[in-house]
Structures are given as structure tokens and as C-alpha cells.
Amino acid sequence: MSQTVDRALSILPLLAEGPANLEQVAGRLQVHKSTALRLLRTLHEHGIVHRQPDQRYRLGARLFALAQEAVENLDIREIAHPYLAELNAACGHTVHLAVYEEDEVLYIDKVESRYPVRMYSRIGKPVAITVAAVAKLLLADLPEPERRAVAERLDYPRYTSRSTSGPAAFLAELAKVREQGWATDLGGHEESINCVAAPVRGADGRAVAAMSVSAPNVVVSAEELLGLLPLVRRTAEAISAEYAGQPPPGAPAGGFPGPAGASPSVSPSPSVSPNPPPPRKSSKKAAP
Amino acid sequence: MSQTVDRALSILPLLAEGPANLEQVAGRLQVHKSTALRLLRTLHEHGIVHRQPDQRYRLGARLFALAQEAVENLDIREIAHPYLAELNAACGHTVHLAVYEEDEVLYIDKVESRYPVRMYSRIGKPVAITVAAVAKLLLADLPEPERRAVAERLDYPRYTSRSTSGPAAFLAELAKVREQGWATDLGGHEESINCVAAPVRGADGRAVAAMSVSAPNVVVSAEELLGLLPLVRRTAEAISAEYAGQPPPGAPAGGFPGPAGASPSVSPSPSVSPNPPPPRKSSKKAAP
């Protein structure tokens, strides 16, 4: 849209390939040297490109700083919430979002079940780290040595007969989870409650959060809940894409995403046809 | 130099602070909405900014990708990392690697302290250039006239009573640092935090980076930290040697500088006997 800016930005991927001098840049841009010079100078003033001692231009460290700052200010919860709500609308069950931090996994967001029977949980509360599906995903993503170290120093309370028994069993479970890219908790915390979970990944592929759908088996059987897995995974991936700042799938580079509609909409609603009971009052409000 | 590009680039740091809508952007840029729109569109087409479902703009995936490439081109980082990790393993404190670029000193790598009390810092963040030990080393290495010029145009915030007071004091400090080949920051940025730093030099002797060990004095006194100086210097020299293409110590003499094979190992571990406590939970806040 703006020729000048367009040209300037075209310099960046070019420099990403490696350092280049003024003439090379001008050549690749198909503009006069003086034009390229002015663009490079502007980029330089902003620290986006850096001038090497040999006068050639490179991408600058400032770029790195910008990206870093942006990532830090990214709020997974804010980004994820509409997707959680949508998922909840689709299946009616409790949806959680959790992050790992300092040997703990914390729920940071939640959309309440619309069924009368609900599971108990609280935003900000540490989850049962050895059994929760979201915890398994987040720990499974840690680098091997740390994963092992954490597994060793955890406690393994026997909430139920199906709770993880100890470090060995836990590490084995983590390996499986890591492999398959999703996790479950079938009665490991509360005898009658099951969960399925999927990871939300950042631009670098690391798991920044995990989300789960939980329901007591008086409402849906474990098998039925597992039927939601594809939807859960798809939702998690949609959040990941959004979190990484990727353009929505429909948009071929350059074009506009169109009317940009509005809501997340993971995909033209999934094959799962839920039977959400008459909505209870839902707690739209996030949390402290 | 180029007004249009200048304005477009000014949008980036603004969006790094968090998502913003068209009006906010136009406001901060002091331009008409339509102008801001065109700039944002151009940035959008290049994938530099991303449009959220709520129509607000934030930095996009391509910027992250570019930043990644930019930092990968800084091969010091790659070479140095194992040494930083080793140093951290030896002393338990936070280890930083920083480079100088365009009147700024940026952290480009970091290995976290294993003590519960940590200092705050962020990769990609510009450091307090007038007081940080790494900054002193990098600036001390500039040729005299430039060093003076930079010193003149810096600000000298008084973070603490021991912060550098102004250009004269700073230049004196730089001269001393240049002379002795290492630097400290004893409470110049945060009253309770000390650092010791040493330079990483390229084949031509110029400082290409600097590394530091930082610790709050509730953990170790300044004197104890200074005791680490020999180790820090030896590590920096090991990195310098490898960066300059010399075979890592382990390799048979005369061989290839090659893939650098295995582990760093600065020297048969130093006299410093650390007592790194097992990490406990600290109260770092999650996503707001």
C-alpha cells in the first residue's frame, strides 16, 4: 500500500539472508542507490539494521529486542479466552487454561461447565501436578534433564487408585504424552472426573500453556470425552497460531483476511454435535 | 530520513508494548487515522504486524522470524552459550552475555540463577549502559573519539547513590576498565546487586561481546563475587579463543578448528567451591 514502506520492509528478509552492501540492496530492490541509502538510513536510525565495520548492513539486535518485548507483553489468557469460550459453547463442559511456573502448574483461566454438575477448581490454584492432563503436557515439554529433576522432587499423593505412583511412572507417562501431543487424566485426581488436554505453543514451538476439557463421568463417559479430543486439539492449535501472530488460515499472503469477521471460530463447527443443556449462568468474567 | 518509513517503524516499539487499535496508533504517531491505517496495512502485508480477531494490531509472526534470524546471525551467542551454562553450573548465579550496538548494549543471552533470589533482567532488553559492568567493557573498547562522543550523548540516570554521575566520571571509569581488562558494577543499578564482567574478544582483539555474573548481596557479598573474577575471565577467554577459531582445549593440537566437538570445560574446575541450593519456588507472576 505504501510504496516507500513496502520497499523498506522488503529489505529485511533480504538482509536476513546475510549481510549486504548498498549496491546489492539497491539491486535487489530495483531502485536507485540513493533511494536504497535513504531507506537503509531510516532503518538504521531505528536500530532495525546494523552497519558492520565493513560498511555492510545486517539485521540489528534491536529487532530481537522488539520481538522479545512483544512476547513478554503477550497475554496468553487474553488471547485464549475467546477460544475457550467457544469450545465451552460447543461442548458445554468446563474448560481450563494452565501454565507451568516454578515447579507448579496453575490454572489461569476457566470457563464453567453449563451442566449442573461441575467439577471444583479455581483460577490461580495450583493443579495436581502429577495427575492433571494439563500438567503432564507442560512438564512433558521441559528439556529432558529438567523434566527428570522435577519428576524426582515432586510428591506423588495417591488421590485415587489411578493416581500416578511415582517418578518412574510419571516420566513414562510424560514420554508418552510428549510423543502423542495430547494428554488425558482419567480419574487420576477425582475418581469420577476425566479430562482431555492439548498444548498451546509459542512461535518457537515451546508449550506456553495447556488447555483442557473436564467433565464428571456422570455427565459423559470417558469415551465420549475422548471424542472431543480432535476439537480440543484444533482449538489449542488455533490459539497457538493466534499467539504466534500468524495470519488466519484463509489469508494468502498479501491479501486481506476479508471482513475479518469477528470471533475465533476454530473451523466450520466441528463434527461433534454436542447437546448443551439450557445454559446456566456462565461466568463471563475472567478473574483477579 | 524518510518520513513515511520513519513513521511506520515508530509503530513497532509502540505495538511491542501491547496490542493497540487504529486510533491509538494514529494518536501516538500524531498522524491522521487514514495515514496510520495505510502504514499498518503495509506492515500487515509484510506480516510484521498481526491483526487480532478484535481488530487490534500487534507484532506478528514474521517479525519474530526475522528476529530469530537476526540473533542467529550473531554467532557469538551460539558459541558462548555452553560456556555460560558451565559457568552457571559452577557458581549458581545469573550469567549474562551482551553486545554493543548503536549506542545500546543488549543482553543477548542469559542463564538463570539457581538461587531463589534472582535479579530481574530480560534477554533483548537494553541494559543500563552507564553502570552495567558489561556495558563498561564494551564501551571501553571503542576507539577514543567515539567513546568520548558516546559518553557525551548518554543520559546518566541516578539509579542508586553509586550510579555513574556523568560523562567525566564515566570516561574515567572506562579508562580504568580498559586498563584492567575487566569490570564490576557494585550496586550501581540496583542497590543490592553486584556484577563482575569480562570481555569476549575476536581474533583482532576487539571486544565483540561481554559476559557477566550477577548476584544480589543477600546471596553473596561483593567480595565473594569478586572471588569469581578469575573464573569469569578464564571463561571469557575460552569463548574468545573458540570464537577466534582456535580449537577448543580438548581437541588434539593442530587439528581442525572444526565442529568444536564436545564440551567447553574452561579448565579443570576452578578453586571456587560453590554451594548451589536446590531451587525453590519464587513468586514470579504469570500472565496477568
Added chain:
DNA sequence: ATGGGCGTTGCACAAGCTGCAACAAGATTT
């Protein structure tokens, strides 16, 4: 319904960008 907020569009004007050509400074060759 009505009004306000916000993004989007078309357009006339001139600001600013573009490319040219000449200049400067090193490096390389004769």
C-alpha cells in the same frame, strides 16, 4: 430507534520521495 465510536474510502493538494548526475574516498591496477 437513535446515537456514538471506530474503521474504511475517495479525493485534491502538495509534501516527500525518486532517480539522475556529479562528487568523495578507498582500493586496486598499471
Added chain:
DNA sequence: AAATCTTGTTGCAGCTTGTGCAACGCCCAT
């Protein structure tokens, strides 16, 4: 050492291109 080539830099005239205005449309809240 002089000549020549290469590459970055500057000033400028012309006109492309970006700018701000005002009007429009859409959506949400009242």
C-alpha cells in the same frame, strides 16, 4: 606514483506518492 575502478554520499528538479479531510458504513450500546 598516477590512473582507474568501485562504492558510498550529496544536491536537486520533477512528479510520483503520501497526506489529511470529510463523508460513509458498520456495529454496539443506550
